[in-house]
Amino acid sequence: MLKHFLIFLLALTGMLICIPSDWLPVNMRLQWADWFGADAYIEPPGSRATPIYSNQVICPEDLPGWRKAQVIEGVSIRATKACIPDNPFTIATAVMGSNRVSPDTLNKSGLTPDAIVKGRDLDGDGDPDEIHIRLEVIELNGGSPEMQEPTTQFSIAPGIKPGLWVFAPKTLGMATENFESNRARALLRLPAPVIRVEQGDTVKITLENTHYMPHTIHFHGVDHAFLDENGEGNDGVPVTSEQALMPGFARTYDLNPRHAGTMYYHCHVQPQVHIMMGLQGMFVVEENRPNNLVQTLNVGAGHVRVPSKSVSEKYHREYDLHYQDIDIDLSNLIQQNNDVRLITEQMHRQYNASQAISDFYTLNGQSFPYTFRESLIVASPNENIKLRVANGGSHGIALHTHGHKTTLTHNDGVPVPEGAQITRDVFWIATSQRADLDLNTNNDGLHSYGDGVWLLHDHEEKGITNNGIGPGGNIGAIVYESFMREDGWPLTFGNSYEQYFSAEYYQRQLPVWHSYSNGFFDEAGPDITHIARVVGYWFFLGLALIQFVYLVKRFGSKI
Amino acid sequence: MNTRHQNLQRISLLFIWMVNAGASAEQVNNHAHHGMHLDNTGMVMNNNMDKLPVECSAISEDHAFTVYANVEYAKSFAGNSFGMSQHHYQVEPCSRITVTFVNQDEVRHQWMVHGLPNYIYPGGMFHLEAAGGKSQTGTFIVPGSDTTYLVHCDMAQHMEKGMKGQLQVGAGDGQLWAIPGVTGSINRDRYSGNKGVNRAALVAALFLLAVLVIYGARLFKKS
Ligand SMILES: [Cu+2]
Numbered sequence: 001m002l003k004h005f006l007i008f009l010l011a012l013t014g015m016l017i018c019i020p021s022d023w024l025p026v027n028m029r030l031q032w033a034d035w036f037g038a039d040a041y042i043e044p045p046g047s048r049a050t051p052i053y054s055n056q057v058i059c060p061e062d063l064p065g066w067r068k069a070q071v072i073e074g075v076s077i078r079a080t081k082a083c084i085p086d087n088p089f090t091i092a093t094a095v096m097g098s099n100r101v102s103p104d105t106l107n108k109s110g111l112t113p114d115a116i117v118k119g120r121d122l123d124g125d126g127d128p129d130e131i132h133i134r135l136e137v138i139e140l141n142g143g144s145p146e147m148q149e150p151t152t153q154f155s156i157a158p159g160i161k162p163g164l165w166v167f168a169p170k171t172l173g174m175a176t177e178n179f180e181s182n183r184a185r186a187l188l189r190l191p192a193p194v195i196r197v198e199q200g201d202t203v204k205i206t207l208e209n210t211h212y213m214p215h216t217i218h219f220h221g222v223d224h225a226f227l228d229e230n231g232e233g234n235d236g237v238p239v240t241s242e243q244a245l246m247p248g249f250a251r252t253y254d255l256n257p258r259h260a261g262t263m264y265y266h267c268h269v270q271p272q273v274h275i276m277m278g279l280q281g282m283f284v285v286e287e288n289r290p291n292n293l294v295q296t297l298n299v300g301a302g303h304v305r306v307p308s309k310s311v312s313e314k315y316h317r318e319y320d321l322h323y324q325d326i327d328i329d330l331s332n333l334i335q336q337n338n339d340v341r342l343i344t345e346q347m348h349r350q351y352n353a354s355q356a357i358s359d360f361y362t363l364n365g366q367s368f369p370y371t372f373r374e375s376l377i378v379a380s381p382n383e384n385i386k387l388r389v390a391n392g393g394s395h396g397i398a399l400h401t402h403g404h405k406t407t408l409t410h411n412d413g414v415p416v417p418e419g420a421q422i423t424r425d426v427f428w429i430a431t432s433q434r435a436d437l438d439l440n441t442n443n444d445g446l447h448s449y450g451d452g453v454w455l456l457h458d459h460e461e462k463g464i465t466n467n468g469i470g471p472g473g474n475i476g477a478i479v480y481e482s483f484m485r486e487d488g489w490p491l492t493f494g495n496s497y498e499q500y501f502s503a504e505y506y507q508r509q510l511p512v513w514h515s516y517s518n519g520f521f522d523e524a525g526p527d528i529t530h531i532a533r534v535v536g537y538w539f540f541l542g543l544a545l546i547q548f549v550y551l552v553k554r555f556g557s558k559i
Numbered sequence: 560m561n562t563r564h565q566n567l568q569r570i571s572l573l574f575i576w577m578v579n580a581g582a583s584a585e586q587v588n589n590h591a592h593h594g595m596h597l598d599n600t601g602m603v604m605n606n607n608m609d610k611l612p613v614e615c616s617a618i619s620e621d622h623a624f625t626v627y628a629n630v631e632y633a634k635s636f637a638g639n640s641f642g643m644s645q646h647h648y649q650v651e652p653c654s655r656i657t658v659t660f661v662n663q664d665e666v667r668h669q670w671m672v673h674g675l676p677n678y679i680y681p682g683g684m685f686h687l688e689a690a691g692g693k694s695q696t697g698t699f700i701v702p703g704s705d706t707t708y709l710v711h712c713d714m715a716q717h718m719e720k721g722m723k724g725q726l727q728v729g730a731g732d733g734q735l736w737a738i739p740g741v742t743g744s745i746n747r748d749r750y751s752g753n754k755g756v757n758r759a760a761l762v763a764a765l766f767l768l769a770v771l772v773i774y775g776a777r778l779f780k781k782s
């Protein structure tokens with residue numbers, strides 16, 4: 001009896017010793033401190049060792065010499081500063097037409113002979129006006145009945161591979177890049193290619209549905225008749241225009257755009273799903289000029305290395321900027337099952353677009369830091385640069401230019417009258433709107449503050465994160481030539497980019513300021529003392545209860 | 560089986576772009592020499608009528624396959640979208656195989672074999688690509704060992720959604736996963752069923768449980 005009473009007292013004492021002080025009411029602790037002094041110093045837990053993280057080459061070397069200015073098939077292709085430049089043979093083929101280049105150029109372009117067919121010069125002004133483009137539908141980062149990782153991979157940022165659908169140029173051969181990886185070849189990527197034609201062209205666009213779901217194309221803002229010559233639907237909308245195009249089938253759309261401007265195209269089958277999966281691209285109609293061979297496809301958008309005659313009259317450079325966002329809850333669905341009936345049901349019936357929240361924000365198909373590899377706007381002083389901006393995301397974007405105020409010259413392809421043009425540093429671009437901006441680099445304290453590395457980003461702050469981790473999202477930059485390094489990366493004065501090129505950073509595994517804070521902001525380790533006290537408290541509580549029940553029972557039976 | 564699958568998966572990714580930007584003139588010549596053919600109807604790559612693999616002293620047999628690509632063939636395998644008429648091919652070692660690939664869809668398709676010896680087939684593959692509505696014919700000679708080769712269309716998701724097969728040479732060396740109508744998948748799809756079926760399954764399970772309880776009770780009673 002006495003033994004059990006002693007154990008009971010001991011357990012109570014243990015409980016009191018173990019109880020974490022922050023569990024007690026503050027007033028009690030203050031009173032206690034008045035009587036006996038403050039608590040003793042307890043050393044906080046140390047910092048965790050920073051995990052070893054993988055990083056990638058920030059700016060790969062340009063081995064084939066694609067960055068430099070060059071003439072291919074008589075096409076003058078401008079130099080580009082981008083870390084990952086576009087294939088100049090694809091550009092030359094896009095300008096000349098896949099039916100009008102040498103077999104060697106066509107091979108190096110990766111396109112099929114009928115990918116971009118250019119025909120007769122209808123208005124006799126020295127350039128072909130019959131344009132026939134073929135597009136396929138490609139799934140990136142899709143699922144598989146046997147592999148444990150996505151197929152035909154395309155990373156929007158380090159380690160981030162959301163399932164995507166894109167329109168792609170018609171390519172020859174395999175979908176993957178080379179024999180060592182299952183990465184998608186360069187022509188198969190987000191966003192869908194920018195299509196460029198001339199005002200008045202007779203344009204045919206054949207959709208070859210190489211994907212396992214039905215799709216269409218709706219040409220948004222591009223002049224087209226509701227019915228084509230054969231009386232068939234030409235607007236891309238299931239029900240009102242035509243039946244959705246089934247897997248394995250092809251359909252040709254006829255366009256004859258009478259007005260120039262920055263337009264848009266997208267799939268119109270279950271748009272709340274298909275547009276958000278990536279089936280959307282920019283469509284640019286250039287003003288008609290003599291001998292105006294335009295770059296019919298700009299794969300991956302960005303720098304236009306063969307600008308049209310009309311743009312070259314007024315502008316020193318031209319950039320296509322396509323903004324999108326991705327809801328991972330939608331895009332992951334294609335990775336979970338292989339049966340197309342299950343995928344269809346989950347995407348179009350189980351998934352609820354009205355409750356969607358976007359996780360990733362892209363500029364030209366990539367999120368920071370990859371945006372810096374391909375989509376920097378390189379400038380020199382005293383230039384006018386044409387920015388064609390399209391927002392294909394589910395949210396508006398508040399596009400902010402550091403160090404510059406740009407002027408809005410066109411809304412949805414329609415010119416804004418000279419006197420009514422607005423100059424400002426944040427432009428709101430709603431979903432599916434296009435804005436043509438004139439970036440003037442004259443250092444006058446209004447249009448430009450001079451040379452530098454000036455960010456260009458969405459000021460809706462979630463847009464500059466990768467699933468909430470910053471910096472990420474659609475961050476781009478206006479970089480003056482004097483601030484460009486030889487390798488294509490901007491000359492910067494802040495912290496290293498290294499950790500942003502690791503998948504672990506965006507998987508929330510690295511302390512954000514680790515690379516330059518000398519350990520001040522490393523991740524704190526576990527509070528072992530606290531854990532031990534909590535465990536001890538519950539142990540002694542249990543022990544005390546057992547003894548208490550035992551004593552009560554014994555005591556009760558004695559009476 | 561698992562390792563085998565992974566090896567073949569890796570092999571399926573083996574690919575040297577036929578005349579890519581980095582290829583040397585010599586490689587280009589090699590390709591031309593190896594029966595490269597390309598036009599509006601598609602292409603034939605690494606066509607080989609007469610070069611014998613080292614293990615073969617002569618061609619053992621001549622085989623001719625006509626394979627159709629058509630979404631209609633997907634109907635035989637629920638949950639697929641793309642199809643081909645044949646998924647399993649059986650030949651003797653050192654056979655010479657002529658494939659006529661008839662594409663009845665309106666989009667392009669491929670009939671490719673991977674894992675062939677590099678010294679005859681650059682990139683280890685034999686590749687037919689037929690434009691929509693076109694056909695391609697090509698010939699290749701298989702080596703002398705018992706091996707199972709992957710046959711597929713490499714367009715994104717076409718293999719996954721129906722266009723996969725296997726070429727078994729001799730006794731082969733195992734089967735590949737997820738060949739429609741031949742082998743199963745590693746990653747199992749999650750079918751949700753419907754209310755009626757789920758309820759029936761629950762009733763059946765309860766009934767079986769009752770049977771077990773009754774049986775158990777009787778057993779204990781006896782002892
Ligand atoms: Cu669609």
Ligand SMILES: [Cu+2]
Nearest residue numbers: 668669712717
């Ligand atoms: Cu196919």
